Amino acid sequence: MIHRAFLIAVIVVITSSFQHKPNDLEDSKTIKIMTYNIWNGFDWGKDEARRDEFVTWVDFHKPDVLALQELCGYTQETLLREAKKWGHPYAEILKTSGYPVGITSNKPIQVKAKILDGMHHGALHCKTNGIDFFVIHFSPFSYKKRHLEAKTILEKLFQISKEQNKYIVLGDFNAVSPFDADLYKNKANLISTMKASEVEHDHVRNLCHGDLEYGVMGALLGYPLIDVTQRYTTGWDNRISCPTRVFETKKGDKPNENSKRIDYILASPFLAEKCINAKVLNQKETYYLSDHYPVLAEFEL
Numbered sequence: 652m653i654h655r656a657f658l659i660a661v662i663v664v665i666t667s668s669f670q671h672k673p674n675d676l677e678d679s680k681t682i683k684i685m686t687y688n689i690w691n692g693f694d695w696g697k698d699e700a701r702r703d704e705f706v707t708w709v710d711f712h713k714p715d716v717l718a719l720q721e722l723c724g725y726t727q728e729t730l731l732r733e734a735k736k737w738g739h740p741y742a743e744i745l746k747t748s749g750y751p752v753g754i755t756s757n758k759p760i761q762v763k764a765k766i767l768d769g770m771h772h773g774a775l776h777c778k779t780n781g782i783d784f785f786v787i788h789f790s791p792f793s794y795k796k797r798h799l800e801a802k803t804i805l806e807k808l809f810q811i812s813k814e815q816n817k818y819i820v821l822g823d824f825n826a827v828s829p830f831d832a833d834l835y836k837n838k839a840n841l842i843s844t845m846k847a848s849e850v851e852h853d854h855v856r857n858l859c860h861g862d863l864e865y866g867v868m869g870a871l872l873g874y875p876l877i878d879v880t881q882r883y884t885t886g887w888d889n890r891i892s893c894p895t896r897v898f899e900t901k902k903g904d905k906p907n908e909n910s911k912r913i914d915y916i917l918a919s920p921f922l923a924e925k926c927i928n929a930k931v932l933n934q935k936e937t938y939y940l941s942d943h944y945p946v947l948a949e950f951e952l
Contacts, residue, residue, distance in 0.1 A: 685714035686821040688943035692723030710737040718786040722751040745775045752786040783818040794864040816921040826867040834887040877923035896938040
């Protein structure tokens with residue numbers, strides 16, 4: 652009888668463990684997050700061929716959340732209609748004028764704030780998939796303006812981080828990272844081109860005392876926000892995000908020599924620990940979809 656009772660107990664334990672296994676697997680998932688600046692909303696909707704290629708490309712990669720910049724000419728309805736083509740039944744847009752940002756998702760989206768005051772293009776604060784997202788597009792013309800925009804975002808983060816440890820700031824920051832400083836040392840043509848632009852245009856001030864300015868990204872990284880792409884990439888070729896080859900008169904296999912990394916996915920320390928991969932998708936398939944390359948990060952939650 653003792654042996655029989657022992658065997659029954661073992662069977663119960665084994666059966667119980669199998670019953671709980673599926674639930675454990677359901678509790679863990681991988682989430683793919685992407686950000687993409689789509690260059691003037693495909694010429695305000697007139698470049699239908701490029702837009703169709705983009706829709707097909709996104710559907711192939713199947714992100715769970717997609718942040719977008721330069722949704723020029725888009726409305727809430729048109730963004731949602733396109734989002735459904737890549738499997739996202741939810742979409743939100745910041746505004747319908749200028750250069751809007753937006754977000755699409757495979758899960759419901761809660762809009763928490765539309766941040767316009769003091770911002771060049773604005774920012775969208777949403778929550779989806781249990782994560783707070785700040786979709787941003789900082790000023791392309793002034794590093795001083797970008798500092799003010801970063802301060803605004805950091806003030807918002809300070810408030811939500813008291814109650815939430817899952818947050819991400821992503822988009823087009825128009826700023827270079829101190830993590831990449833060594834990669835720009837031999838890019839003399841990049842600096843000279845930027846200097847020429849400042850001579851030609853009074854409103855363009857992206858250099859600080861004639862050199863690249865790293866303080867905007869430094870402030871965000873020091874919050875701390877974690878640059879997940881930096882953790883999974885090495886070298887200039889793997890990190891550059893803008894411009895693509897779309898402005899080149901001749902097609903080629905190499906990136907634009909004046910490219911920089913200005914598009915990022917910055918994660919909270921908690922989420923950064925869950926990141927299993929991150930990269931800039933700057934290969935041939937995205938050379939001509941936009942003037943920016945997309946950035947993709949995967950998290951195992």
